[in-house]
Amino acid sequence: EQETVTGLFSKDCILPCTFPPGDDEVIYWKKGDKNVHSYYYQMDQLERQDPNYRHRTHLFYQNISHGNASLKLSNLTVTDEGSYNCYVGTQQTKTEVEVTLRVRVCSYYALEYQKTDTERTLKCYAFLTYPAPRISWAQGNTSTQETGREDTRDGVLYSVRSDQNIMNTADPYYCHIHLPHEEWTGEWKMQDELSTVGGSSIVIPCEYSSNTANTEGFSVVWTLTRNAVISVLASFNGTSHSYQPRVEINQSDFSLILVDITPNDSGEYLCNISTPHNTKLTVRTLQV
Template sequence: MHLWRYKLSLRGYRAMILQHMIFCLLLIHRGQPLIVVPLRAVMATVGEEVVLPCHIKPEMDANGMRLEWARPDLTPGFVYEWADQKEHVVNKQPSYRGRTSVVKEKLEHGDISLKISNVTISDEGIYRCLVPQVGQEAFIKLIVGAVSFPTVTVISKTSSRVVLQCESAGWYPEPELLWLDGEGNLLSAGPTETLRGPDDLYTVSSRVTVEKRHSNNITCRVQQRNTNQSRETHRHVPVPSWYLKLVLVPGLLAVLVSVLLTIHRWRLR
């Protein structure tokens, strides 16, 4: 299963996971130790810390073993090496220096999980967990996302309507932008403009024109379906005084007429 030298597509990754599951079942039947990783991809956010789980089953002390974490698509591909009870950095990929580690206290329990700090977009990919002494390797996919809260500003307004603009910068992968009214219904808005910066992060913006009405609470929502992340900002559009008069005055008149009729009937008794 020495596939780490080749760049793996998502389809290839799924096929490889299926092969690994079959291989693990055979090993379980033979009573041999396993390298176990989650079947699902691990999600991470830019700037945060993430752990890629990897364990030896049944539990055994990995402190004195050689451990290798690598990326199939990088040269050099090693992101972490452990041997002789210490880390080796000679063959380490430069972009990971100072950012990857294992928890030494957990090695004796067979926990060889990789911790990556200050996650970047370029960290996204497929990782190989290998223990040569056990004679096995396993692969795990890391998906990286970046999110930010949108800002809503007033571009122009008249006595009856207002034009709002929503903008949100620092997203990855590319998100979608939605406008919603106070009841959660989608509003018809202008096209979403998308820009991709030199840091590979996306900025999205859009404008919407809304009529000034009662309970006009407008929401701008930016969401990324692949990472199941969303952020939103609410903006209240004030009701114009003429609209209040239009709505309230007839109501007050109706109440006044009802009161007068009641008093008139009472006097006739």
């Protein structure tokens, strides 16, 4: 028999193994030539257990007599991935079960935009991945090199920050994060400048695709950058919240509604639309 189990990094999981109930059970769990867990004479026999599994394995002792030799493996790590063999011998039968374990890491990603008086920068983040991610950048249709980078390790997991200076605001910029089982994309784009007069109202649109809005983990955040100070204006993640007076998000298209405008409302408005697999940053300058 063959089964596949997916567990979460640092959590517990159960490797299933059942057998026809019998007398004098002998249970061996192995991974290749490593002894993961042994049980006979009605008790655990762990003298030869591989040190990587010390204090992390557990059988369901009350259920062994009913034909259950499943193994609970605690505090999963990426090196636990692979193929496990469960052997059970009784006076009556012999049973072998193969279980493939995959360990999933809950990684997350972000694209951040920063503006100073002299330059605009994008920072692309991959947090807590395994293995190390590959990060690539494109300006329009042309691939481009990162302009800065920082790598850190947390045990076996990797975190990377990759920077890109924005040279031409007419082009969109893309950050692609590549991992064996996952791809993530961040996009930055500057739209045409808007202008209005004091006392009026304005709607600042935000680009998004309608199928994105139905994704689990969908969120929208509007911020304003003015004189190098960033203010969070409003957000939406199933319900909308306003953090400043005179602003609200239109829940049908996630545009920003701004009323009773004053000259202090001038600045760069950033709409961040994110799902677990991508982030889209749209920037518009408002001149009052």
